Amino acid sequence: MSFQNLGLSEPILHGVQSMGYVDATPIQLRAIPEVLAGRDIIASSQTGTGKTAAFALPLLSKLGGHGKLRVLVLEPTRELAAQVETAFRDYARFCPDLRIAVIFGGVGYGPQTEALKKGADIVVATPGRLLDHMEQGNIRLDTIQHLVLDEADRMLDMGFMPDVRRIVEKVPRERQTLLFSATMPPEIARLVEWAMRAPQKIEIGHSRTPAETVTHAIYPVANTQKFDLLLALLEQTHYDSVLIFVRTKHAADKITAKLKAENHSVAALHSNRTQRERIEALEGFRSGKYEVMVATDIAARGIDVAGVSHVINYDVPQHPEDYVHRIGRTGRAQAVGDAFTLMTAEEAPDVAAIERFVGQAIPRKKIENFKYVYSVALETGAKAAAMAAGAVRGGRAGRGYSFGVRKKR
Numbered sequence: 133m134s135f136q137n138l139g140l141s142e143p144i145l146h147g148v149q150s151m152g153y154v155d156a157t158p159i160q161l162r163a164i165p166e167v168l169a170g171r172d173i174i175a176s177s178q179t180g181t182g183k184t185a186a187f188a189l190p191l192l193s194k195l196g197g198h199g200k201l202r203v204l205v206l207e208p209t210r211e212l213a214a215q216v217e218t219a220f221r222d223y224a225r226f227c228p229d230l231r232i233a234v235i236f237g238g239v240g241y242g243p244q245t246e247a248l249k250k251g252a253d254i255v256v257a258t259p260g261r262l263l264d265h266m267e268q269g270n271i272r273l274d275t276i277q278h279l280v281l282d283e284a285d286r287m288l289d290m291g292f293m294p295d296v297r298r299i300v301e302k303v304p305r306e307r308q309t310l311l312f313s314a315t316m317p318p319e320i321a322r323l324v325e326w327a328m329r330a331p332q333k334i335e336i337g338h339s340r341t342p343a344e345t346v347t348h349a350i351y352p353v354a355n356t357q358k359f360d361l362l363l364a365l366l367e368q369t370h371y372d373s374v375l376i377f378v379r380t381k382h383a384a385d386k387i388t389a390k391l392k393a394e395n396h397s398v399a400a401l402h403s404n405r406t407q408r409e410r411i412e413a414l415e416g417f418r419s420g421k422y423e424v425m426v427a428t429d430i431a432a433r434g435i436d437v438a439g440v441s442h443v444i445n446y447d448v449p450q451h452p453e454d455y456v457h458r459i460g461r462t463g464r465a466q467a468v469g470d471a472f473t474l475m476t477a478e479e480a481p482d483v484a485a486i487e488r489f490v491g492q493a494i495p496r497k498k499i500e501n502f503k504y505v506y507s508v509a510l511e512t513g514a515k516a517a518a519m520a521a522g523a524v525r526g527g528r529a530g531r532g533y534s535f536g537v538r539k540k541r
Contacts, residue, residue, distance in 0.1 A: 138164045141193040143226040148189065151222060157182040162334045163310075164190045172309045172328045176316075177336035184219045187280050187310050192220065195253055198229040200275040203254040204303065206296060208286040210236035210258055210407065211414070216282065217256040230254070237261045238407040245270050259287065259295035266302065273302045281327075284313035284320050293319060300327050315453075346459055348471045349497045350483060354507035355476045359387070362446060363394060364499050365472060366424070372441040373417065376426045377458050379447040387446060388426045398424040429454055444472045448479040452489030477508040 135148050135156055156164065159177040166173050167190035177183055191203050207213040217234035224230050233252035235244050237260055244261075248270045255262075255271070265271045279300070281287070287296055309328045313320055324331065353361045366374065378384050381402040388400040399413035399422040416422045429449065443459050459471035473494070475483050487493055504510065 133161055135160075135189075138189075139168050139193075140164070140189055141196070144189055144193045144223060146226045147223045148185075150225065153185075157186075159183055159334065159336045160186045160189070162336065163187065166332050166334070167191065167308070167310065168193065170308055172311075172331040173334055174311050174313070174316075174324060174328070174331045175334040175336075176312065176314055177334075181336060183282075183312055184216055185223070187282075187312070188216070188220050188223055191254075191278050191280075192224050192227065192230070194278070195227075195230060197227070198231060198251075198253055201252055201255060201271070201273075202275060202277045203280070204273060204276050204278070204299075205254070205256040205280040205282060206262070206287070206299065207236075207256060207258055208283045208290050208292060210238055211410065212283065213256050213258050214411070220254055220256065232256070235261050235265060241265075241268075259292045259299060262299060263295055266299075273299070274304060276303045276307055278308045279303050279310070281309070281311045281313075281323075284311050284323070285315045285317060288317060288319055293323070297323070314457075346469045346471050348459070348473070348494045350473050350475050350494050351497055351499070352475050352507065352509035354505045354509065355478070357505060358446070358474055358476065359390060361474060361499065361502065362387075362444065364502050365444065366396065368499065369442060369470075371423070373420070373422075374424045374442045374444060375440050376424060376444045376446050377449070378426060378428060379450070381428055383447065384426045384428055391424060391426070396424050397422050398426060401425055401427040403428070429458070440469065442470045442472065444474070446474055448473060448475055448482045449486070450482055452486045455486045456490065475509055480509060 133156055134154060135145055138156060138161070140148070159175060159181045163173060163175055163186035167187060175183070175186065187205075195202060205213075205216055207216055213234055213236045217232055220232050224232070231247075231250065231252045232254045233244065233247040233256070235248075235255060235257035237258060241264075244265065245268075248255075248265065262271070266273070281296065284296075287293060309331070311320075311324060311328065311331070316324075351361060351365070362376070376387065378387060381404045384400045384402045388398050391398040399416055401410055401413045405413070413422070413425065417425045426446075445455070445458060449455050449458060455473075459469075473483065483494070498504070498510075
C-alpha cells in the first residue's frame, strides 16, 4: 500500500516521497494508523523492516508545527539515538519549524544543553544522559504527549530498565506510549502492564526468524586459515558493502589493520573508539568511502545503513539472538543480502545453537581453489551440509539457500 493512503500529513508525505519511498512495509502498514489514532502499541518485527518510520512518520504528522516538547524517544545506544534523530530530520525536511534534539553520552554537554534551551519538539535520548540533563534542570518532561521505548529488550539487556522507569515516572500519565521490542521477557511485560493503557499488539514475522531476503552459508575452516579464508571470500564475492562482525574490540582493530595492509578500504567500529571516530566510520561506510566495516556486537542493533550487501561473521556469535541481529544489517527493507559465517571446530556448538534457534539448517560451503588444511570443522561441515540438503523439522526452505560465492566486480 502507498504511503498516500495511510493518513499522513502532506509535509510528511512529501518528505517520505522525496526520499524515494513509495510503498509502506508491513510494520508501517499496521503501526501508522494505530499511532495516528492515538493508541498505545507494542510492536515487534524483524530487523530492517522500517520500524523507525513506523513511529516517526505518524508522530511527525500529529505534531504539526513548533510548540512544546511533546515527543520523547528512548534508545539503548548512542548510535541508534543518532540514527533515529537523523531519520526524524529526513522525514521532517518540509517542516522547517519543527525542532529535534538528540541526547547521548560520550560527548560534551554543551551543544546538547544549548539545543534544549532553544526548545525542542522532539528529543531522542539514551536513558543515562537524559537523566543527567534532568538532574541539571536542562529538561522537563511534564509536556510529553508521546513516549517511544525503542529496542526495549536491548535496554533491559544493557541494564537501563531502572533508568527507564525513573524517566517514565516523570512523564504525564495521560500520554501515548509506543513500545518496540524484539522479545518480551518478564520484566518488559511488567513494564507494559505498568506504563501502558490497553496497548494494541503488532507482530510482523517471528523474532527468531532472519529476514526472508537474506541467504545464509557457513564456511568451515581451520582456525589458522580463518583470515586467509576471509580474504578469499572478499576477493571472490561481488559486493557493494560488507559488514564483518568479530567478538572483541582487539580483534576488530587487528582484522582492520590486516585488511588495510591488503589494500581494502576499511573502518573499525567498537566501544573503544571515540564518538567522533565512530561517527566518521559510519558516515564513511554509508557514503562508500569504506567498502568494509569491522564491528563488534555493539553495532548489531546500532547500524542502519542502506545497501549493506553482505554480512560476514568472522567470529560466530555466542548467543543465537545476536546472529539474527547481526545478519539483519543486510537484506533490509525488502532488499536482498547475503550472510556468511566462518566456523572453526571450536565454534561448531555455537552454530548448532543458532540453527536450533532459527529452525533451519544453514548450508555449508567451500571455496574452490582454496588450499584447505585439515580441520574437524570440515568433517562437521560435511555432515551438516547433508542435513541442509533436506527439509528441516519445523523449519522451511529459505530463498536460494544453495547460493555460492560470486565473483567480485
